[in-house]
């Protein structure tokens with residue numbers, strides 16, 4: 001659906017997307033950018049309502065990954081990455 005092979009640019013900061021994060025409407029932004037934009041309540045691209053439950057979930061997972069990495073429990077980390085993989089697949 002959104003297969004820009006060249007460079008995936010963030011519509012907010014106009015730079016290469018860092019920590020790519022998908023909104024419910026299917027656009028992608030830097031995690032940092034969309035979090036700052038969140039107060040505006042609609043997508044910078046298509047003005048759809050931003051439902052950031054997905055974003056929140058990514059943040060939760062990132063926090064959890066950081067925690068698991070800190071504990072160096074490799075098996076758990078791998079399991080978490082596979083969960084995230086499934087999660088992103090549902091948006092592609």
Ligand SMILES: [Zn+2]
Nearest residue numbers: 010013030033
């Ligand atoms: Zn950005």
Ligand SMILES: [Zn+2]
Nearest residue numbers: 025027043046
């Ligand atoms: Zn959108």
